[in-house]
Amino acid sequence: FGEIRPNGVICCGVSPREVQRALKAFDMEHIPVVAAPQQLPYPGVSSVCFDMRGIAGRAIELFARRGCRAVAYVGSHFPPERRTSRMLRDAVREKSAERGLPFFTILRRPSLGRGIAIVESQDIFPWIQSLPKPCGILTWNDHVGRDVLDICRYANINVPGAVCVLGINDDEFICERASPTLSSLQLDTERAAFLAAERLDGLISRRVNNVEPILCGPRDIVERASTQDRLGSGMLVSLACEYIAQNACRAGGLNQGDIARHFGVSVRTLQMRFKEAQFANTILQEIQRVQLKRVCKLLGTTDKSITEITFASGFNSLSRLKALFRQEFGMSMREYRDAAR
Numbered sequence: 001f002g003e004i005r006p007n008g009v010i011c012c013g014v015s016p017r018e019v020q021r022a023l024k025a026f027d028m029e030h031i032p033v034v035a036a037p038q039q040l041p042y043p044g045v046s047s048v049c050f051d052m053r054g055i056a057g058r059a060i061e062l063f064a065r066r067g068c069r070a071v072a073y074v075g076s077h078f079p080p081e082r083r084t085s086r087m088l089r090d091a092v093r094e095k096s097a098e099r100g101l102p103f104f105t106i107l108r109r110p111s112l113g114r115g116i117a118i119v120e121s122q123d124i125f126p127w128i129q130s131l132p133k134p135c136g137i138l139t140w141n142d143h144v145g146r147d148v149l150d151i152c153r154y155a156n157i158n159v160p161g162a163v164c165v166l167g168i169n170d171d172e173f174i175c176e177r178a179s180p181t182l183s184s185l186q187l188d189t190e191r192a193a194f195l196a197a198e199r200l201d202g203l204i205s206r207r208v209n210n211v212e213p214i215l216c217g218p219r220d221i222v223e224r225a226s227t228q229d230r231l232g233s234g235m236l237v238s239l240a241c242e243y244i245a246q247n248a249c250r251a252g253g254l255n256q257g258d259i260a261r262h263f264g265v266s267v268r269t270l271q272m273r274f275k276e277a278q279f280a281n282t283i284l285q286e287i288q289r290v291q292l293k294r295v296c297k298l299l300g301t302t303d304k305s306i307t308e309i310t311f312a313s314g315f316n317s318l319s320r321l322k323a324l325f326r327q328e329f330g331m332s333m334r335e336y337r338d339a340a341r
Contacts, residue, residue, distance in 0.1 A: 001026050008200040010193075011035045016045045032203035036196030037189055040084055041213035046203065048196045050187055054217035056091035056138075058185060059166055060099055062221055063136025066164050070104065070132045071096040074124065074148055076140040077107040085140050092138055104131055124148075129155055133162040136227075142167035142174040145182045149226060153179065160238070164227040180225035181242055188219035236263060236273045241286060248290040253314035256283050291315060292328060299333055300340035306333055 001022060008031060011019050016035040023031050035041075036048035063071055073092045075085035089105050096103040106127050128151055131137075139145040145167030152159045159165055159180055167175065170184040195214050202208030224245075225238040240259055248254045260267045274283055281289060294313040298304055307318060315321040325333050 001028070006031060008032045008034070008204045010196050010200055012037070016042050016047075020045075032200060034196045034200045034203070037187070037192035037216065040087070044211060046199050046208075046211040047213045048192045048199065048216055049213045050192070051215040051217045052088045052091040053095070054215070055088065055168065055185060055187075056095040058218050058221060059092065059136070059138045060095045060101070062166065062183075062223075062227060063138075063164060064099055064101070066134075066136065066160070066227055068101070068134050068136035068164055070102040070135040071099075072104040072106075072128075072131055072135055072137045072163075074137060074139045074144050075105065075107045076144065081140065082107070088140070102132065104135075125151055125155065128152065128157065128163070131163065134164070135162070136164045136166065138166050138168075140168065142169050142171040142182060142184055145184065145226075146174055146178045149178050149180065149182060160225065160227050166221070166227060170222050175222070175224060176245065178226070180238065181245075183222065183224045183227040185221050186219040188216055191219070192216040236265070236270070239263065240270065240274075240283070244283075244286050245290055248287045249294045249312070249314040251311065251314075253291070253316055254287055259283065287314075288324065292325065295321070295325065295333070296336065296340075299337040309333070 005028070009019055009023070011033060012035075016033050019033055020029070023029055023033070032046070034046045034048070038047050038049045041047040041049050060071060071092065073089050075089050076082060077085075085107065089107075093103045093105070104127075106124055128137075128148065137148055139148055145165055148165050149159060151157075152163060152165070157163060165182060167182050167184040168187065170186040175182040175184050195216060199208060199214060223241075225242055228238040228241060240263065243259060243262060244254065247258075256267045256270065260270045263270070270283060274281075291314045295309055295315075298309045298312060302309075304312065310318045310321050313321075322333065325336070329336060331339070
C-alpha cells in the first residue's frame with residue numbers, strides 16, 4: 001500500500017487475508033475489506049459470491065427444455081478449484097433430484113489444450129460414453145466444456161443429438177471456436193462488482209455491520225450449437241445461428257431471406273424450424289441480439305462515432321438502432337458508453 005491510505009478495499013483475484021495482513025502492516029487494520037466476485041465466502045470477511053444453486057437451476061431448466069432425460073456434471077479436480085467445484089456439483093445434484101432426473105458426475109484435471117491424447121487417457125472418456133442418452137452435461141468452465149466437445153467428436157457422440165453441453169463463463173474466444181460452438185452460462189460479474197461497491201460503501205459509512213455473504217445469480221445463457229438440436233429440426237437452427245453469429249454484423253446487415261437462401265429453404269420453413277426447436281429468440285431477435293452485442297462492445301472499447309458503430313454492426317439506419325438500443329437497455333448509446341467507461 002505504501003502511501004495509499006484507502007477508506008476501503010475490494011479484493012478480486014487475491015486473498016482477502018493477504019490484504020488484511022498488508023493493511024495491518026501499515027497500521028490500517030480498521031479498513032473494511034470486501035472480496036468479490038468469489039465462488040466461496042471467506043469466514044469473517046464480507047464477500048459477494050456466485051449463487052451455485054442459481055447456476056445449477058438455470059442449467060437444469062435448459063436441459064429439461066431440450067428434452068434431456070439425465071444430467072451430468074464435469075467438475076474440476078484442480079486443487080485451487082476443487083472445493084468450489086464440489087459445491088456446484090452438490091447444487092446440480094439437488095436441482096436434478098427436484099426435477100426427477102438421474103445425476104452423474106466426474107472430477108477431472110484440465111487438458112490445458114494438449115490434445116485428445118490427454119483426455120483419452122483419463123476416465124472421462126469411457127464415462128461420457130456410458131452416460132444415458134439424451135443427457136445434458138454441465139461443465140465447470142468453458143475450457144472443460146471444449147474438452148468434452150472434443151471427446152464427443154472423437155467418440156462419434158452426436159452433439160447436441162445425444163448430449164447437450166453447457167459451459168460456464170461465456171468466454172467467446174473458446175465458445176465460438178469450439179466444434180460445435182459451445183453454449184455457456186454467463187456469470188453476472190458486473191452486478192457482482194456493483195454489489196461489492198455497495199457493501200463496501202455501507203461498511204465505510206458504518207451503515208452495515210454484518211459480513212454475511214451476498215449471493216449474485218447468473219446473468220443469462222448464451223445458446224450456441226451445443227444445446228440447440230434437441231427436437232429433431234434443430235440442426236438447421238444450430239447452423240442458422242452459427243451463420244447469424246458470423247454474418248449479422250457484415251456491411252448491409254442480414255435478413256431472414258439471406259439466411260433462407262444460404263441453406264436452400266424458404267423463409268417460412270426457417271421460421272417453423274426455430275419455433276419447433278423452442279429456440280429462445282425469433283430469427284429477427286437473434287440477428288438483433290448479435291448486432292447489439294457488437295454495438296455494446298464497440299461502445300465500451302473504442303472511440304468510434306455512433307454513426308461508424310451503426311454501420312460496423314450491420315445496421316443500415318441510425319434512427320432504428322437508437323430506438324432499438326433504448327428499448328433494449330433503457331438508455332441512449334452515449335449514456336451506455338459513459339457508464340461503460
